[in-house]
Amino acid sequence: MKRLLTATVATLALAMPASAHFQLIFNPEANPTAPAEMPLHLIFWHPFDNGHAMDMGTPEELFYVFRGERIDISDSLTPMTFTGAHNSAAGFEATLPVRRNGDYTVVLVPEPYFEESEGIYIQQLTTVYFNKGGIPTDWNEPVGLPTEFVPLNRPYNVIAGSTFSAQLLSNGEPVPGAEIEVEYLAAEPDMETHTAGAPSVGPMPGGAIVAITDENGVFTFGVPRAGFWGFAALGTGPETEHDGTDLSQDAVIWIRAYDME
Structure with missing residues (x-):
């Protein structure tokens, strides 16, 4: 896998090896049917292989967008410890207040994480979607x-066996030719115990699953099975330095796919 650091949208210049870090915002119910205070787990992890979990610092921003209004929910953040198959790490709990019908786009801007093995900071700007009604x-x-x-x-309701497409933006402009890493949430976190469940599948042979954006910054992925799928564009953000050290500012999105019944 390559982690791409960009000085500009058009220049994907510096590449170095990395492992499949994925920032997660998780609740198992993407389509709540009733008003609720929905708990969220914020975890920085390797979810495809239930691998190493990383300590999160206090998020810089946590908010949701509902009918064009941006609502801050950072005051609901509570530190928690998440335990995966290999280690425990610092994460956070938060609460999403679901009231009216419509789409709830939850957005996390985490504190940059220093990856010692790569000598860089990583900041994964992450979105996930819920819909009521x-x-x-x-x-x-x-x-x-x-x-x-x-x-x-x-x-939030992709059909397993169909495709999912999205457009990648940096500073509001499409990013052509970007590598998109694909991740599957193979071991869903338990919301009560803050632990990873048993993995339903293992990672694919041959390394990371990737797609490439076209000239309009769009990629398409055939979703093979139900569950939560994540997509990350590494180093496509405009910020390339943090505390005097290289920064990979990444875009991450999570989606929910269902089998047809």
């Missing part, structure tokens, strides 16, 4: 992050 509102609108994915399919 089956009424779509603004799931396909950008939220204004330095780099982000804009879904072209509803991200």
Whole structure:
């Protein structure tokens, strides 16, 4: 896998090896049917292989967008310890207040994480989507992050066996030719015990699953099975330095796929 650090949107210049870090915002129910205070788990992890978990610092921002309004929920953050198959690490719990019908786009801007093995900081700007009542509102609108994915399919009810597409943006402009790493949440976290469940599948042979954006910054992925799928564009953000050290500012999106019944 390559982690790409960009000085500009058009220049993907510096590459170095990395492992499959993925920032996660998790609740198992993507389509709540009733008003609720939905708990969220914020975990920095290797979810495909239930691998090493990384300590998170206090997030810089945590908010959701509902019908065009941005609502801060950082005051709901509570530190917690997440335990995977190999180690425990610092994460956070938070609460999403779901009231009215429509789309809830949850956005996390984490504190940059220093990856000692690579000698760089990593900051994964992450979005996940919830919908109440089956009424779509603004799931396909950008939220204004330095780099982000804009879904072209509803991200909370993708049909397993179909495809998912999204457009990658940096500073609001499409990013052509970017490598998109694909991740599957093979071991869903237990919301009560803060532990990883048993993995349902193992990682694929041959390394990371990747797709490449086209000239309009769009990629398409055939979703082979139900569950939570993540997509990361590494180093596509405009910020390339933190505390005098290289920074990979990444866009991450999570979607929910279902089998047809």
